[in-house]
Amino acid sequence: MRSHKVAVIGGDGIGPEVVEAGCRVLDAIAADDGGFGFAFEHFDWGSDYYRKHGRMMPEDGLQQLEGFNAIYFGSVGDPNLPDDVTLWGLRLAICQGFDQYANVRPTRLLPGIGGPLRPDLGAQIDWVIVRENSEGEYAGVGGRAHRGLPIEVGMDVAVFTRAGVERIARFACDLARSRPRRHLTIVTKSNAQRHGMVFWDDICRTVIRDYPDVTVDWMLVDAMTQRMVLKPGTIDTVLATNLHADILSDLAAALAGSLGIGATANIDPSRKRPSMFEPIHGSAFDITGKGIANPLGAFWTATMMLDHLGETRAAERLMQAIETVTSRGDTLSPDLGGRATTAEVTDAVIGAITGANA
Numbered sequence: 075m076r077s078h079k080v081a082v083i084g085g086d087g088i089g090p091e092v093v094e095a096g097c098r099v100l101d102a103i104a105a106d107d108g109g110f111g112f113a114f115e116h117f118d119w120g121s122d123y124y125r126k127h128g129r130m131m132p133e134d135g136l137q138q139l140e141g142f143n144a145i146y147f148g149s150v151g152d153p154n155l156p157d158d159v160t161l162w163g164l165r166l167a168i169c170q171g172f173d174q175y176a177n178v179r180p181t182r183l184l185p186g187i188g189g190p191l192r193p194d195l196g197a198q199i200d201w202v203i204v205r206e207n208s209e210g211e212y213a214g215v216g217g218r219a220h221r222g223l224p225i226e227v228g229m230d231v232a233v234f235t236r237a238g239v240e241r242i243a244r245f246a247c248d249l250a251r252s253r254p255r256r257h258l259t260i261v262t263k264s265n266a267q268r269h270g271m272v273f274w275d276d277i278c279r280t281v282i283r284d285y286p287d288v289t290v291d292w293m294l295v296d297a298m299t300q301r302m303v304l305k306p307g308t309i310d311t312v313l314a315t316n317l318h319a320d321i322l323s324d325l326a327a328a329l330a331g332s333l334g335i336g337a338t339a340n341i342d343p344s345r346k347r348p349s350m351f352e353p354i355h356g357s358a359f360d361i362t363g364k365g366i367a368n369p370l371g372a373f374w375t376a377t378m379m380l381d382h383l384g385e386t387r388a389a390e391r392l393m394q395a396i397e398t399v400t401s402r403g404d405t406l407s408p409d410l411g412g413r414a415t416t417a418e419v420t421d422a423v424i425g426a427i428t429g430a431n432a
């Protein structure tokens with residue numbers, strides 16, 4: 075039997091609640107499949123760990139994670155700690171430390187979920203956003219000087235490298251090619267940012283020459299927001315920089331109905347190091363501990379992890395089970411207008427998994 079070693083980092087807020095639910099669902103899909111299983115190892119890293127140890131994870135944290143086949147992550151962020159400390163100390167430390175340079179976010183309006191768009195438009199949403207995840211605006215390069223003085227400055231320098239842009243452009247082209255429509259939209263802002271963004275365009279233009287079977291169009295990021303709302307059906311695979319894709323994917327999540335559903339993967343396509351899978355939402359302090367967090371984002375994330383681990387059949391079955399529950403509509407959490415608890419949604423999905431096999 076295939077055994078997948080998965081590091082589970084619940085993190086802060088509702089993170090641990092939804093990944094625990096996710097582990098239950100993953101065990102259920104594995105038991106039902108019969109061909110594989112999970113060896114989960116849990117890590118208590120995050121803001122509570124920080125309060126005890128002065129760091130978000132141990133100094134050798136990355137070494138501890140190295141041997142795993144995947145990382146299943148909840149969220150980070152604490153009301154009493156600065157967001158840049160928690161984000162850089164854990165999530166970005168792992169993404170950047172493991173060179174998970176491709177962030178992938180699928181977006182669809184799941185059956186039974188009413189998004190904010192007119193139903194005929196909402197039904198057209200079927201996108202995958204590819205976010206450059208290692209450099210760009212989040213390279214961490216810059217500084218502050220002359221603190222407290224009137225001449226104080228703060229700078230973040232967006233870093234685009236030939237190697238960095240080329241590898242993410244290839245990844246996006248490969249992904250676009252694997253989808254039925256074979257269409258890629260490259261997002262840019264080279265009208266205003268005439269160094270890094272023009273360089274981004276130049277490199278992307280070179281890479282797409284190797285993909286004559288993929289049709290490509292280009293959009294300025296501001297115009298892209300309009301197109302996502304007004305003409306969602308014209309979009310398939312999207313490539314954007316770290317910052318642009320961060321913003322576009324929150325818009326995508328909103329158009330798809332709830333922050334509680336969205337899923338994402340931070341991939342090291344070289345597979346030298348483990349990739350990390352997480353729901354897109356944050357710690358959701360307002361509902362932490364109430365048992366009502368929507369676990370569907372963590373479940374959709376789990377399907378991406380299954381795919382990455384080669385369990386494509388199980389990934390499809392889990393996605394079907396999620397969609398069975400959303401389309402039935404009787405077991406939805408409060409963010410989707412229902413009254414179900416995290417545990418009830420989890421039980422419903424597990425029920426759909428076992429039922430789907432009958």
Ligand code: NAD
Pocket residue numbers: 088092148149150151152153157165333334335352353354355356357358359360361366367368369371407409
């Ligand atoms: P958030 O995603 O935590 O919450 C935004 C709103 O959506 C809240 O009202 C929340 O209750 C709701 N929501 C989110 N996920 C939900 C779910 N699964 N079920 C039901 N409702 C859900 O975003 P925020 O409030 O901007 O950020 C809170 C903290 O989380 C901050 O510290 C932020 O830095 C952090 N954060 C972390 C990540 C991450 O770890 N990847 C992502 C976003 C925000």
Ligand code: MN
Pocket residue numbers: 320321324
């Ligand atoms: Mn974001």
